Amino acid sequence: MRILDQVIGHGKIIERLLKTVDQDRLPPSWLFVGAKNQGKKMVALGIAQAILCERSRAACGECGPCRRVANRQSEGLIVIEPEGATIKVETARQIVADLSLAVLGRGRVVVIDDAEKLGAQAGNALLKSVEEPPPRTHFILLTTSRDAVLGTLRSRSQVVRFGSLTDSECATLGREDADDEVCAKAREDFRTVFVSSAHPDFAPLRERVTSRETALLYLRLWLGMARDTWAGHETTVELSFSRLAMIAQKIVRAERDLQGHCDVGLTFENLINECCGDL
Ligand SMILES: [Zn+2]
Structure with a gap:
């Protein structure tokens, strides 16, 4: 499954992000800002597919890495979701430890959902990795409110604003x-x-x-x-x-x-x- 084909709307954003992937100009970290349940996470996972795909810079949806991302079984994709009200500092430390391992395949993408739930401690644990990720490693942070994300993480991320979907x-x-x-x-x-x-x-x-x-x-x-x-x-x-x-x-x-x-x-x-x- 090519994930980006399943996304409704956000055509311009996807086009821009794919162009960045194609030109190999990815920032160390993206911060996707937009309302809940409007497809930010799907776009993030779709872009992860494009980054990791071994056949096309726009994701083919069919190769091994594409299939593993769609099935969420990819060693190149780390998805972090908060457990309850926060993302725990242990979780952040675990990501940092995982990132110290060598990258297999084309790259590695860390998607952090509800990034505003990274408190000071967890955020600081991640800061160095977000600022200077290991080679071929990319962060995508998702949030509903840019201002609610720790300033230190925010300032190191390229903001992508998601508009609301039309009726x-x-x-x-x-x-x-x-x-x-x-x-x-x-x-x-x-x-x-x-x-x-x-x-x-x-x-x-x-x-x-x-x-x-x-x-x-x-x-x-x-x-x-x-x-x-x-x-x-x-x-x-x-x-x-x-x-x-x-x-x-x-x-x-x-x-x-x-x-x-x-x-x-x-x-x-x-x-x-x-x-x-x-x-
Ligand atoms: Zn592919």
């Missing part, structure tokens, strides 16, 4: 104000289809999803859920990263099929069979 982009993410009842049902069906281990009974779903319009809305909501779960915004679904990546890909294909006027029932049946087949 239609939010709709594409499956977060528009669709009928609450349809949303709730679609979420429930997502769990039945993709999370439960039994092969789901297709009949009730088929009764609910009859028109092409509802089918497309369903796919959009499902894709939003898969993306949110993958990026860690949706925590009620338990699926592995590799399975989520696969599901997202199949949903995107089903969406294309429906737009290409394939039969609604058949498209859903195929999607479900394909996603359940390898459980």
Whole structure:
């Protein structure tokens, strides 16, 4: 899965970041600033894929390093998320220790989510690494508020501002104000289809999803859920990263099929069979 293909919006930012990767002008550290759940982390992971990809400076999505980043099993990618209210100083020290090891492959990317949760102690432990990372090592810090990030880290990072998504982009993410009842049902069906281990009974779903319009809305909501779960915004679904990546890909294909006027029932049946087949 090429992660950047899964990102909604932020086209200009992605273009600029990819150009920087392509020209090998990466700063030691980027600070992505923007509202929550708008895709900052996905862009960060997509850029990590581009940095680590062995075939293309824009990420191919298919080579070993690309696949490992999508499945979050890459030795070149370190993702730090706060546990509770802070990022612990032990976590920061562990990163520094990990960074002392030699880089395998094309490089190494450290993504720190909610970087404002790095307190003075943890931040200071990281400062030297952020300031002067080991060779081919890059930091991407994510935050909702630039001013809430420690000044010392902020001043050493290149700030990238993420705008809010437009209404239609939010709709594409499956977060528009669709009928609450349809949303709730679609979420429930997502769990039945993709999370439960039994092969789901297709009949009730088929009764609910009859028109092409509802089918497309369903796919959009499902894709939003898969993306949110993958990026860690949706925590009620338990699926592995590799399975989520696969599901997202199949949903995107089903969406294309429906737009290409394939039969609604058949498209859903195929999607479900394909996603359940390898459980
Ligand atoms: Zn690749």
